[in-house]
Amino acid sequence: MNRFDYQRADDAAQAVGLAAAAMRTGPAHVRFLAGGTNLVDLMKEDVERPRTLIDINHVPLRAIEELPNGGIRLGALATNAETADHPLVRARYPVLSSAILSGATRQLRNAATDGGNLNQRTRCCYFYDTATPCNKRDPGSGCGALGGFTRMHAILGASAHCVATNPSDMAVALAVLDARVRVLGPHGERKIFLDDYYRLPGNEPWRDTTLFPAELVTAIDLPAEDFSAHYTYLKLRDRLSYAFALVSVAVVMARDGAGRCTEVRVALGGVAHKPWRVPEAEALLCGSVPDRALFGQVAARLLEGAVGLGDNDFKIELGRRAIVRALEQAASGRPQSHTDKRIA
Ligand SMILES: Cc1cc2nc3c(=O)[nH]c(=O)nc-3n(C[C@H](O)[C@H](O)[C@H](O)COP(=O)(O)OP(=O)(O)OC[C@H]3O[C@@H](n4cnc5c(N)ncnc54)[C@H](O)[C@@H]3O)c2cc1C
Ligand code: SF4
Numbered sequence: 001m002n003r004f005d006y007q008r009a010d011d012a013a014q015a016v017g018l019a020a021a022a023m024r025t026g027p028a029h030v031r032f033l034a035g036g037t038n039l040v041d042l043m044k045e046d047v048e049r050p051r052t053l054i055d056i057n058h059v060p061l062r063a064i065e066e067l068p069n070g071g072i073r074l075g076a077l078a079t080n081a082e083t084a085d086h087p088l089v090r091a092r093y094p095v096l097s098s099a100i101l102s103g104a105t106r107q108l109r110n111a112a113t114d115g116g117n118l119n120q121r122t123r124c125c126y127f128y129d130t131a132t133p134c135n136k137r138d139p140g141s142g143c144g145a146l147g148g149f150t151r152m153h154a155i156l157g158a159s160a161h162c163v164a165t166n167p168s169d170m171a172v173a174l175a176v177l178d179a180r181v182r183v184l185g186p187h188g189e190r191k192i193f194l195d196d197y198y199r200l201p202g203n204e205p206w207r208d209t210t211l212f213p214a215e216l217v218t219a220i221d222l223p224a225e226d227f228s229a230h231y232t233y234l235k236l237r238d239r240l241s242y243a244f245a246l247v248s249v250a251v252v253m254a255r256d257g258a259g260r261c262t263e264v265r266v267a268l269g270g271v272a273h274k275p276w277r278v279p280e281a282e283a284l285l286c287g288s289v290p291d292r293a294l295f296g297q298v299a300a301r302l303l304e305g306a307v308g309l310g311d312n313d314f315k316i317e318l319g320r321r322a323i324v325r326a327l328e329q330a331a332s333g334r335p336q337s338h339t340d341k342r343i344a
Contacts, residue, residue, distance in 0.1 A: 002046070008055045012184050012218050015056050019214035020186040022052040032056050032216060034077060034116035037108050042121060046130050047137055061115075061218055064088065070224030073182075076115030076217045080170065081106065083114055093222055094335070095250055098233040099173035101338040105242055115217040118171060118181065118197070119209065122164040122273075123152065123244050135161045136205045143205075150309040152244065155316055157272040162205030163309060166198060166274050167244050173233055175267035175275035176250045177222050185215035198274030208273075227252035232335035234326040235269070236318060245270035247319045249326035253290075261285045266302060266327070271319060278302050290331045292324065299323035 005022070009015035015032065022030045031039055031050040034057065042048040061075040064086045072088050083089055084100035104112065126132045126144030133142035145153055145163050153163045171194065180191045197209055211217075230253035237243040248269035254262045264285040268276040281301035285294055299320045306316045329335050 002043070002049050004050055005052045006055065007052065008058060010058050012059050012061065012216055015054055015059055016184050016186060016214055016216050018054050019052075019216070022054075023213055030054065030214070032115075034113040035079070035111040036116075037104075037112045038116065038120040042128075045128055047121075047128055056115075056216070067221065067224075072222045074114050074220040074222070076219055077113050080104070080109040080112045080114065080117055083170075084109065092226060092228060093173075093177060094228055095176060095231040095233050095252055096170070096173040096222075098231075098335065098338045099169040099235075099248075099250060102233060102235040102245075102248075103169040114170070114220055117168055118174075118217060118220070119211075120168055121208065123167045124164040125149070125152070127164065136164060136201075136208075139204075139206050146309075150311040152246070152270075153309055153312050154272050155306040155308055155312060155319070156268075156276055156303070157200045157274070158307075159201045159203070159205065161203060162201035162273070164201065164205070164273060165270055166208070166272070169233070169235060169245065169248060169269060171198070172245075172248055172250045172267045172269035172275045174220065174222075175277055176252045176265040177225070177227075178265070179223075180221045181217055182219040182221060183211060183215045184218050185212055189218075191221070194275070195277060201273050205273075227254065229333055230255060230330045232326050232329040233338065234322055234329065234336045235338075236322055247271060247315055247322050249319075249322050250275075251326045251330040253285075253327075253330045255290075255331075259289045260287055261290055261331075262287075264298075264327075266298065266323065268302065268319065268323070271306070271315060276302070278304075285327075290327065292328070295324040295327040296320075298327060 019030045029050045030052045033055045061077040063075045080100050084097040090097050132144035154165050174194045179194045181197045233250050235245045235248040250267045253264045264282045281298045
């Protein structure tokens, strides 16, 4: 039995204050508790041992609202289900609804929050297996995946210390929407571009994000843009539900009257420690009428430098094909559909 302090916050400032105070009194390991669908599992498996748990479920951050500039703000405690089902999200940012609905199950999405989804930990099986070394779980202990089973692991941006991937589907869609993550910390508020929110493992694989200690995600802002005509979220996995991506591709695209691409954004999931974007690859399509040959060039540029670890070598070819297919889906206006099968 691992003992921990349980505290409950009623507003965001109080949550941050409680976290900062717990850190001041010693080398406490503090975690915010949202839906608990990842954190509680990690605690049960003895992977995470927070000494202080700050329950944020009573913090009023559940609203999904339109901003004066025409964008949308997703409260950090809005559930994944509420977000995917919200009429504004479905109408203006269908790539986000599609990505969320491709993940987990209805029951999990009812409990999982947007802030928790962004901050969920990797699904590397060695991270969960406390009998094996893992630099992310236990800094300096080594990496059990290197030389181990690597089917789910990274082909891009990995380091000699960690080859884990980011498991979030939502984050891949947020990457192409150029979302901003709003955070509140002991020194005030700041906004972080989604691309800067996640980091590559480098020498510090235990740090998944650029959040500072005691910082709380309060909301996610989506800019006022309309990519509802040309988008897709294509997720390839071992089972059709209840499975994390081997490779996923989010695409949003805008086309002019002559069919030329005026804007293209592509992000890959399941291949790196963060959603993978390469602006130079996207630029290859801008100003052109898209075709399969160009899509192939985009795929090659996105996957430049990809390295397999043996078990996951297939991800390079799978990724190439998935990018081409996703670009075709987005360009033709026929997105991959992720249906939400409700139990009547
Ligand atoms: C069986 C299963 C299948 C799944 N399949 C998928 C899938 O296919 N795709 C996918 O994307 N996800 C999948 N998930 C993951 C699921 O989406 C996450 O567990 C969930 O989104 C986490 O949200 P939560 O609110 O429960 O977070 P919690 O478990 O409460 O917290 C997770 C982490 O985020 C931190 N945190 C929470 N809120 C904040 C905040 N506001 N600010 C700062 N830090 C915060 C916590 O401290 C903790 O470290 C699956 C989960 C399970 C159990
Ligand atoms: S890949 Fe990363 S998370 Fe997995 S065992 Fe290695 S260090 Fe740990």
